[in-house]
């Protein structure tokens with residue numbers, strides 16, 4: 001596989017992300033056809049796309065004149081063991097990992113689904129909006145359904161078209177044309193065992209071009225181990241995949257589209273855990289590299305982005321979850337340093353602000369996936385009312401990136417752990433670049449040296465990662481506590497929120513983040529002997545006030561873990577972080593909190609990569 005320096009990966013992200021992360025609705029698909037058994041490829045690929053959903057899994061192969069399906073509820077590893085997936089054999093196969101939308105999590109609702117006569121198998125990522133109507137019609141025509149999913153209608157529709165005498169491609173095409181909603185679909189056929197048909201509308205699908213072996217997947221990481229040549233399907237394209245060739249057609253008129261494969265400058269190492277026990281830990285440790293690559297931005301795009309904010313009549317900044325926390329930091333600097341009034345809102349709460357969206361307004365959206373439903377809804381409303389939308393997004397081929405007037409990439413590579421880690425620190429870097437460009441345009445910042453800043457920041461992150469053993473000790477002391485509090489002031493306040501969010505989602509311990517000033521307005525009542533409190537308290541104007549709050553809490557029995565570039569005896573425990581420019585302090589402050597959440601999860605025997613009830617992209621409202 002091609003090796004390359006980090007900037008090569010960054011450039012690649014443009015290609016890769018086009019294909020690789022557009023998880024409109026989460027679920028992972030992998031398919032392979034070859035002259036040899038493909039089950040190892042399908043099973044391996046399935047494990048790689050597990051981040052897209054992990055409540056059920058299944059495989060289908062075309063073998064000996066039938067379609068053999070094994071599927072069930074549970075994580076892939078469990079299903080694999082229970083149903084002996086690796087003992088399956090077939091030269092063409094599909095795999096699916098599910099995040100339930102229609103139909104509960106159960107064996108019967110796991111994909112793949114098969115048509116009545118056992119002729120067609122389907123896996124699907126997305127939502128078929130008109131499935132109830134289609135199902136009613138199919139039931140009237142005598143079809144028997146074996147699941148409660150929307151997906152199953154596809155298999156029956158294709159079977160109907162085959163019955164009508166159409167060939168496999170036309171039968172698939174005619175069936176797909178009846179669907180409304182979003183889909184990435186792959187089909188295999190009992191009587192055509194060297195064929196996979198795939199198609200997409202508003203959900204990602206990428207084809208892998210191998211030697212005598214071709215692939216289809218939701219994400220190129222599913223097949224990167226076998227080939228680094230990929231073809232990205234565009235919306236409303238249908239692919240005919242055989243072991244020796246791939247053909248692509250426009251669904252609108254059936255005309256063939258010629259597409260050359262692109263080379264993925266990606267290493268298998270980028271999508272494996274390497275020496276780390278989990279992706280989350282690997283991604284935390286990647287940050288010395290990813291904060292540096294976040295600095296690689298197209299200067300003219302950066303200037304356009306900055307000038308759109310500078311010249312706007314009003315500025316709104318939005319995001320959800322971790323991305324919202326990063327967006328708070330940008331709003332803070334715009335107000336305090338650039339003196340630009342900016343409203344910061346949670347995307348899901350956009351209706352509180354939408355009355356002010358109009359021509360001349362700029363909405364800045366933060367998102368790792370670029371597919372978060374709340375964020376998309378907010379920016380679509382803004383666009384509808386004439387506002388400009390600019391975004392900071394990791395998945396450059398995502399819906400948000402495509403629908404934005406300008407999108408700056410995070411360049412931090414695939415984030416597979418469900419909890420956002422390296423995307424947060426990259427967001428801080430990119431938003432700082434935007435604010436610095438604005439300050440430069442305003443004439444208050446001169447002689448910027450981003451490359452040097454990138455290097456300094458990268459080294460600081462390396463240094464702060466050395467606190468790992470200290471964090472492990474804290475985990476052993478506090479892992480049985482039911483509640484944690486995270487407090488900070490000013491520019492570190494979003495870091496307190498982020499620390500609490502990370503701890504909740506990975507360890508399932510209740511946690512609250514708040515301004516240290518708010519403690520006395522109520523929360524102090526909850527502090528008792530041994531209550532753990534994390535105080536993020538960098539040196540500077542807020543330092544002594546927060547230290548007073550620390551004393552107040554310690555006096556009431558709290559065990560305060562101080563995180564700062566300045567040591568103080570008031571803390572029960574202390575983690576020293578390097579002193580760097582204040583605009584980058586959140587980057588070094590958040591790292592111990594990410595580690596705390598990660599090791600807490602491990603200690604409590606949770607899977608940090610796949611927290612319960614969550615999925616990487618929240619594509620539902």
Ligand code: F6R
Pocket residue numbers: 320321322323324366367368369370371372375418419420421501502505616617618
């Ligand atoms: C937390 C986390 C979520 C996401 C949120 C927004 O670790 O991952 O809170 O930050 O769902 O997702 P994006 O950034 O993809 O829009």
